[in-house]
Structures are given as C-alpha cells and as structure tokens.
Amino acid sequence: MASLLQPDRVVYLVRGEKKIRAPLSQLYFCRYCSELRSLECVSHEVDSHYCPSCLENMPSAEAKLKKNRCANCFDCPCCMHTLSTRATNIPAPLPDDPTKTAMKKAYYLACGFCRWTSRDVGMADKSVASGGWQEPENPHTQRINKLIEYYQQLAHREKQDRDRKKMARRRQCMPLAFSEKYGLGTRLQRQRPGAPISSLSGLSLKEGEEQKDITIEPAPALDEVEPLPEDCYSRPISLPEVTTLRQRLLQPDFQPAGASQLHPRHKHLLMKRSLRCRKCEHNLSKPEFNPTSIKFKIQLVAVSYIPEVRIMSIPNLRNMKESQVLLTLTNPVENITHVTLAPCEDDDPDDINSTAKVVVPGKQLVLAGKDAAAEYDELAEPQDFQDDPDVVAFRKSNKIGFFIKVIPQKEEDADVTVSFKIRHDFRNLAAPVRPSEEGGAAAAPAPAESIWLTHHVELRLGPLAP
C-alpha cells in the first residue's frame, strides 16, 4: 500500500499571507516565530551559482558576465542532455613531412542519449579536448548593446532627477550612493510596474564622469518584405529536418527552423538559494557553499520539529457508515511530546475540503522521544505508557498508531477528505535568554519552556468503496 504513503495524502495548513496546504516534508518551521512556513511565505535569496555537470562554483559577478552559462560544458541542442567530448584517430599529414601521415587525435562533441554529434551541424573536429568550441555569434549583438547603453543612460538620468527632487523636498542627508548600492534584494527597491527602470541605473557610469550623449537611430521600417520561396506550399516537409518548438525556443537568438542549424549552447548554471522568514528575518535554510556538498548550514525543516501524521491503513469506506482508519504519529524531537487531537468546529473557516465527519480520540496521546541509540541499548526497559487499546493500536519507539472513526457524508466520486486539529507541546531551545531573569550573568540560561502549537491537518483517504 505504498500509495498511502504518498506525500500529498496528508497536508498541513500554513497560515501566512496566503493559506497554503502542503505536506509536511515541503514546509519549513521558523522556531523564532513558532510557526510553519511554506515556500511562498519566505523570501528566496541566491547564494551561489554552479554548473550541474562540472560542479564548478562561480561568483555572482562572473556568472552575470557569462550570462549564467558554464564555460566548459555544452548542452545537446536536440535533447538538452549534457554533451561529452569523444576522440577519434584520424590520419593527418605530419607538419615536417607532408608525405607521411600520422594518427592525430580529433575531438568532437556527442550526446549519449540521442546520438547527436557536432559533425551533424557541420562543426569541424577540434584538435584540443576543451576550449576549442565556440558558440555562433548573434548578428544583432551590436545593435542590442547600443540599445542597452542608451537605455542605461536614460535610466540613470531619470534616477538622478528623481533623487534630486526627493532631496529638495525632504532635505535628508541620504547619500545618493545609497539607492545605487542596493539592488532588488531589499523591499525598498522591489519593482513596481510602471516605475522607471531603476535597476539598470546601478550598472551605469560613475557620478562625476561626463556622460556622452548616446543617440540611437530608430529601427527603419521596410516597405518590401522578403517574399516566401516559390515552393513554400508545394514542397513536401521532411519531418526529421524540422526543429521542435522546444529546441527552437531554447536558442532565442537564432530560433533555427532546420535541424542542421542547431548549434550546441553552453550549459545553464544552477543556483543554491537560501530561505529567510519574512516576519523575523531569520534564515530558515542555508545550504553549504560547496556545490559538491548536499548538507545545510542551517536547516529548519518542519519534519524535524512537528509530529508527522501518516495514514497506515484504510478499510472500505461506505457512505454514512462509520469506519475505523489507522493513522500513525511520529515524534521527531528527543523529548516526550504530548499530543491532543480535536475535530474542527462547525463554522471553522479553515475547514473547506472535508467531505466526512471524523471522531478523534479525546484523550491526550503521549509520544516517546526519538532516541537514536535505542536499538543498541538492550538493557533499557521499555517505557510503560498505559495505552488505551481502543485508541492506541501499537507503539514503537517514537511512533504510535491510533484509530480515528470516519463517517463519509457525501456520496460523490471524489476522495473522502477529513480534517482535524492537532495540538502539541513544543520546547523552543532557540529562544533567546530573557534578560529579565534574576541572577545576572552567572545564572544558567533559563530552561526552555514549552509552548502549545496547533496545526490544521487534512487527510485524503481515497474513494468510497463501490
């Protein structure tokens, strides 16, 4: 029954700016605000850039210069896989003696997945293993660069005018360099639609330099357009020659229509990002700098703080008949956790998806702490928790199985969904030492006190039995 363990069966509600329902494995927990956070209520920041195939790190400035592409690796234009360099021996005349031929190594690019080679587009074999391959030049680069320069200058001038007006109005001593230094990272500079393009102004010339007036000629409008070829409608199409839309749009400079013009492009860089809680500005997730390492410096994921509910077995569900569903609760922390379940009230605004009534056990459930050494410690006595056999089906280290009763209310084809509230105690070990504690600096930090957290959980149990 692996389908019962699918992550989207059990979702937790996140009360942020938007109400998001997501499985616990995709959520983060801010232990300073003591709240669940999802990917949409955190701010994402770029940490570093790296190439996914050669795992080379690149500082952001260099990445921007190379247009976020790796210098060594290429992508197959046909199937987007990474290209590998292969060598063949070709007979080539020796430079000293033209009559004798010796075997020289020639290198070409080949894709292991779709068997595309660089010889297919007519690229000659190179004599060096790496660094010999060039991307084709875009014929419009000069015009584009000139346009970019002109608009940079325009944006700079507009920003200067705006800042001058602001200074004249408010008479603040905010240096002009302040608005230039910070880009789109801080909230002050988030781009609003319709505002002048201030992002480009950060890259322009320094203040004191004289700015040449760059003028551009407007693009000329042509009267005559190149006519279509004569046999455009009558020529039979050979499908292997035509590029697919995806292949074409991956190269927006050229957008070749024929497969013989598909040149390989450098591989896109990927980035490592760190997440930050928007309310308290603490880091929720910070990966390591090294691209080869998958560990995190800071990893505040929800699975390691909040008890997780999972569905273990579902009997046949029938409309308006009570059935018992077996769920499991796992305790991720090392101390004992007390959990209380409560059904949702009738007029609960969060309860929109449930199609069945649920009867949860009213008693408090006690979960043992997660003990990593438990399996090796043979002398430890199993803790006696005195479980009610009607409620608790089994208990195994930090996990218990318990029953809930489900009464499906609607006779629909859709899945039966139930929701309830789960309330547990949470020991906040990261809480800052409160200075109001008596005892002065010599006192030990106050023991972390428990707070009670409530989460709204929704379960998708599956269709009614036919």
Place this chain on the structure above:
Amino acid sequence: MSVKIAAGAVVCVESEIRGDVTIGPRTVVHPKARIIAEAGPIVIGEGNLIEEQALIINGYPENITPESEVEPKTMTIGMNNVFEVGCVSQALKIGDNNVIESKADVGRNVILTSGCIIGAFCQVNTCEVIPENTVIYGSGCMRRVQTERPQPQTLQLDFLMKILPNYHHLKKTVKASHNAS
C-alpha cells in the same frame, strides 16, 4: 533442432538457442541470450553482438499457434548489429549496423534498414520500414536522423572473442553448408 554455427563465431553454452538458427562468423552470443526460432528459421549474419538476456524470437504473432499450417517466414539479421542487454527483437528483417539498446522492444512488423538505433526502453511496434540512420530515443520515442551510421564494434568483438573462451564453454561450430554435401 539444427543450429548451424559458423567457424569463428563465439557462442556460449549457457545461451539458449532453439529451432533452425544459422549464425555467421565473428558473431558473439553471450550467456543467457535467447534465440528462439518457433515460427520459422533465423539467419544471423556476421559480426553481430548479442548480449546477455537479449531475446531474438521468430514467434507466432500474439503467441497464438495457428491451427492450420502457415508458411514459415525466415528472420534475417544482417551484419554488425548490436543487441544490447535485455532487448527483445521480433523484427523479421534487420539490416546492417543497427543498434537495439537495452530493454528496447521491436515488434514483428518493423523492418530495420541500416544504421538505425532504437534507444533504451523504446517500444517500436508499428508496422513500418524505419529509414536509414534513424535514431529513436526518449520516453516518447522521438525520432531524428543522424548523418553517419554507428561504428561497428570491432574492438569490442575482438576483445570478447579473446576473453569469453577463457571463462565459458562454447557451443561447437559446424560449417554452415550451403551446398548440399
């Protein structure tokens, strides 16, 4: 049960060959490969490489044995083909220099010409002639045409013909006599 293995072919004893099969010289058949000629004879050319758990079967369509006598059709396989691990080939006519990659499935009504590459796990069971130098790849069986045919695996064949006899017993070679002797 006439299996004619030409001199120079390396056929391991652990391979299963049933029916009327002719194997040409310089062909290597790995252990656990299966060549089954049920509904007609199979003729395999030279320089082919048939890897482990490959299945070349000349069977009745949809495994239904016809009640009346149907004329047996010969399955011909040309030269320098590669049947990678775990592939299934039922194509009646295979040309030269084709590569059928791992776990690919080629149906009975497909005719492979030369230089075709059927990618890994691709199932080709249409009723067509695959043009030369076609590559079928990807989960959607996308196709493209390559400009040159895949190289014959001569290095690999030479190596195997040297090494396999060191570790496996080989089936006896019989001169495939074309003239009535």
